[in-house]
Amino acid sequence: xxxxxAVALPALVAFTMALVWALTAASAQIQCVDAARAGARxxxxxxxxxxxxxxxxxxxxxxAEVTLRRTGDLWRVTxxxxxxxxxxxxLTLTEEAVALAEDTVGSVPVGAGP
Numbered sequence: 001x002x003x004x005x006a007v008a009l010p011a012l013v014a015f016t017m018a019l020v021w022a023l024t025a026a027s028a029q030i031q032c033v034d035a036a037r038a039g040a041r042x043x044x045x046x047x048x049x050x051x052x053x054x055x056x057x058x059x060x061x062x063x064a065e066v067t068l069r070r071t072g073d074l075w076r077v078t079x080x081x082x083x084x085x086x087x088x089x090x091l092t093l094t095e096e097a098v099a100l101a102e103d104t105v106g107s108v109p110v111g112a113g114p
Contacts, residue, residue, distance in 0.1 A: 025083045028061045029093050032079045035060035036097035039077035043068060044099035052077070073104040 039056030047055075049068060056066040056077055064081035076098050083091040 021083075021085050021089055024085070025091060025093070028081055028083050029095070031059060031061045032064065032081055032093050032095035033097075035064065035066065035079045036077045036095045039066060039068065039079070040075055040097035040099035043070075043075035043077060044102055046101070046103055070101065073101055075099050075101055 035056045035058075038059045039052050042052040042055040052068055053066055056068075056079060057064070060066060060079050061081040064079050067078045067080075069076050069078075076096060078094065078096045080092055080094045083089075083093060085091075
């Protein structure tokens, strides 16, 4: 009985720790998705850059890096966050959201006449 407990108990502890780490990583991924979407919505509404970054950071996990850039008619917000845990399980989660800039809606591209 003692030998079985000596083997089973560490295995159960390791399994529980892995499960908690996986739940933490899933939660951080969901926060990154929400933060990127919040930032993209704010950027699409032509809010100031500081407000866009603040909106994304307020929904992002602690210590996340938020970047904002515009490519053509699209605003892109990228959120990257490290998942806490042992070095062997270190992950950097990245999520990007894209939104059409409202100042381009309804405008006719150059050279595309009616």
